[in-house]
Amino acid sequence: MPEESILTDDFLRELMNVGEVDIVVGVPTYNDAKTIGQVVQAVRAGLLQYFPRQRSVIINADGGSRDGTQDLVRAASINDMRQAAGTHALRTLHCISTQYSGGASAEGNALHTILAAGDLLRATACAVISPDSISIEAGWLEHLLRPVFRDNFDLVTPLYRRHKFDGLLVRTLIYPMTRALYGRLVREPYPAEFAFSSRLGNYLLNQEIWTEDVARTGAEMCLTLSAITGGFRLVQSFLGDKARVDHAPADLVRAMRQTVGTLFWSLDRDFAIWSACTDTQPVPTLGTEQDLNLEPLRVNRKRLHQMFVRGVSELEPVLKSLLAPATLSALQHIAGVPEPEFCYSDELWVQTVYEFAAAHHKAVISRDHIVQALAPLYRGKAHTFLALNRDASGAQVEDNVEALCRAFEQLKPYLVEQWDGRK
Amino acid sequence: MWQVIVSELTKATHDILRSIARFLPRLVVMLAIVLIGLGIAFLLRSILRSILRIAKFDKLSEHAGAAQLLHKAALPSSSELLSRFVFWVAWLGFILLGISVLGIGGLQEHVARFFAFLPRLFAALFVFFFGLLAASFFSRAALLASVNADVPSPRLISATVHTLIVFCAVSMGFEELGLAENTVLVAFSIVFGALMLGMALAFGIGGRELARQFLEKRFVRGKKEEKEDELSPL
Numbered sequence: 040m041p042e043e044s045i046l047t048d049d050f051l052r053e054l055m056n057v058g059e060v061d062i063v064v065g066v067p068t069y070n071d072a073k074t075i076g077q078v079v080q081a082v083r084a085g086l087l088q089y090f091p092r093q094r095s096v097i098i099n100a101d102g103g104s105r106d107g108t109q110d111l112v113r114a115a116s117i118n119d120m121r122q123a124a125g126t127h128a129l130r131t132l133h134c135i136s137t138q139y140s141g142g143a144s145a146e147g148n149a150l151h152t153i154l155a156a157g158d159l160l161r162a163t164a165c166a167v168i169s170p171d172s173i174s175i176e177a178g179w180l181e182h183l184l185r186p187v188f189r190d191n192f193d194l195v196t197p198l199y200r201r202h203k204f205d206g207l208l209v210r211t212l213i214y215p216m217t218r219a220l221y222g223r224l225v226r227e228p229y230p231a232e233f234a235f236s237s238r239l240g241n242y243l244l245n246q247e248i249w250t251e252d253v254a255r256t257g258a259e260m261c262l263t264l265s266a267i268t269g270g271f272r273l274v275q276s277f278l279g280d281k282a283r284v285d286h287a288p289a290d291l292v293r294a295m296r297q298t299v300g301t302l303f304w305s306l307d308r309d310f311a312i313w314s315a316c317t318d319t320q321p322v323p324t325l326g327t328e329q330d331l332n333l334e335p336l337r338v339n340r341k342r343l344h345q346m347f348v349r350g351v352s353e354l355e356p357v358l359k360s361l362l363a364p365a366t367l368s369a370l371q372h373i374a375g376v377p378e379p380e381f382c383y384s385d386e387l388w389v390q391t392v393y394e395f396a397a398a399h400h401k402a403v404i405s406r407d408h409i410v411q412a413l414a415p416l417y418r419g420k421a422h423t424f425l426a427l428n429r430d431a432s433g434a435q436v437e438d439n440v441e442a443l444c445r446a447f448e449q450l451k452p453y454l455v456e457q458w459d460g461r462k
Numbered sequence: 463m464w465q466v467i468v469s470e471l472t473k474a475t476h477d478i479l480r481s482i483a484r485f486l487p488r489l490v491v492m493l494a495i496v497l498i499g500l501g502i503a504f505l506l507r508s509i510l511r512s513i514l515r516i517a518k519f520d521k522l523s524e525h526a527g528a529a530q531l532l533h534k535a536a537l538p539s540s541s542e543l544l545s546r547f548v549f550w551v552a553w554l555g556f557i558l559l560g561i562s563v564l565g566i567g568g569l570q571e572h573v574a575r576f577f578a579f580l581p582r583l584f585a586a587l588f589v590f591f592f593g594l595l596a597a598s599f600f601s602r603a604a605l606l607a608s609v610n611a612d613v614p615s616p617r618l619i620s621a622t623v624h625t626l627i628v629f630c631a632v633s634m635g636f637e638e639l640g641l642a643e644n645t646v647l648v649a650f651s652i653v654f655g656a657l658m659l660g661m662a663l664a665f666g667i668g669g670r671e672l673a674r675q676f677l678e679k680r681f682v683r684g685k686k687e688e689k690e691d692e693l694s695p696l
Binding site for chain 2: 205206207208209229231291292294295297298346349350353354357404405411412414415
């Protein structure tokens with residue numbers, strides 16, 4: 040049994056005390072003391088309000104926080120919440136906290152723990168909520184879990200109302216590339232919040248991915264891609280505002296490992312599927328479509344441009360081993376263009392990404408180095424995206440993303456050609 | 463008198479003939495060993511060449527930077543070079559084995575010394591090759607990390623890491639071979655010490671501003687710099 044190796048004895052004991060449940064809500068944490076109380080309260084309120092008859096458990100999988108996150112989760116009292124919300128649970132709502140191994144560098148182990156616990160408790164539906172989601176409302180639980188319960192969907196991915204410049208990596212690479220190659224229109228392939236059925240949970244649990252590095256860093260992405268390739272029923276559910284969390288700046292390289300690294304790795308595994316996929320299927324959406332917040336935002340585009348130019352020049356020996364000479368020379372050409380006129384075209388970006396994917400497949404150099412080398416180039420594309428959409432309306436931003444998606448789709452044969460061809 | 467001379471000559475001739483008769487089978491055995499050795503060395507070279515081709519050794523040495531070095535020196539590919547090296551070492555081993563069969567005084571010791579040296583030679587080559595591989599990997603890692611962290615002079619950092627590791631590997635290789643151990647050790651200590659001192663001075667005197675900025679960025683909260691990472695990539 041896969042869960043035997045990941046669940047500790049104490050945690051198993053606690054799970055056995057809980058017994059079988061209908062719903063598992065997993066909250067993976069690592070030093071999230073500032074936000075965890077609010078998130079756990081919202082989760083509880085959601086379960087009490089929308090699923091009072093279901094047997095539920097909240098499982099906090101912690102990476103070894105040193106700021107008392109686990110204590111906060113344990114200390115949160117269900118009675119206070121009941122009184123505050125004026126709701127009455129018909130069943131006991133359990134809350135368990137456990138530690139997963141590996142800490143912040145192995146976030147995927149948190150999902151593995153939640154999956155194993157859900158499997159052991161025979162939960163019909165599992166939801167995972169990010170501890171960063173400070174704008175979470177009780178209704179999110181309903182939007183995520185109801186489609187699994189009511190309509191037998193296997194994976195519910197979120198849609199948010201977020202700033203037009205948030206989630207740039209997803210918008211300029213992960214979403215268009217996943218859509219072009221796997222043929223499913225999933226807006227958030229690397230979801231922060233999502234729900235899944237026991238069928239999909241078991242399927243993923245039995246996949247041979249848990250010993251791979253990719254499962255430790257990008258398990259959420261693996262879940263989405265496995266749901267697509269496994270033919271599971273997908274749905275997107277609009278949750279509402281995704282607030283910007285004011286904490287330490289996000290680490291771009293880490294984000295790229297979690298998403299781009301996982302996507303490139305999956306391409307290797309799923310070659311037979313994505314190379315045969317010719318059309319794009321929409322995914323049903325519950326609630327409104329992706330909504331954009333257009334508030335003005337000050338972004339230092341000059342710095343993005345500088346970092347792109349510096350990356351192209353300093354990484355030349357590395358890029359030479361990854362890119363076709365024509366692509367590298369085109370990059371060097373645009374790196375010489377002054378910042379106001381700088382433009383990293385969709386076609387060149389797609390070509391770059393596909394050549395990186397092929398180099399990753401061939402393991403031309405260390406695969407982690409390939410992912411890292413893409414970061415400065417992504418900064419160039421982010422600059423162009425920001426400049427192009429500076430004064431754009433929501434619809435115009437969507438049009439530009441759509442154009443990028445089409446470029447990824449049109450150049451798909453180029454990736455297939457690069458895949459087995461010699462550079 | 464004449465009879466004595468004839469008798470001595472006859473005896474000497476007999477002795478020579480006996481020696482030749484004793485020596486000839488050994489010579490034949492030696493030639494056989496050398497020929498068999500040649501065959502075995504050929505076989506070893508072919509097997510090794512195939513194994514290296516399957517294991518994509520040329521690609522590995524390309525990653526290690528060894529292929530570029532060989533190319534600059536107008537030498538064949540690293541798998542070809544290693545195969546030839548193994549061929550010559552194997553054949554030379556058989557030649558020496560054959561010579562030892564001849565029973566020539568003094569040669570036995572040299573032959574034994576040669577065979578005792580072989581493991582050290584292979585160990586030195588192993589250390590050198592993996593040193594090159596490690597130098598290439600870590601210098602690239604340093605280059606990428608420096609570029610992504612926007613640290614000044616990434617190529618200098620990368621080249622420093624590369625040089626240090628190569629120097630370390632070469633000195634370890636020489637130590638394994640037992641060549642100029644003390645000289646290499648002293649040279650390594652001087653270079654390493656000088657480099658560390660230079661870096662400390664450079665960072666302390668030349669990089670005061672950089673160190674201040676780094677520490678401020680790391681520990682002083684509230685001073686928010688406008689930068690791209692404030693955009694959430696996910």
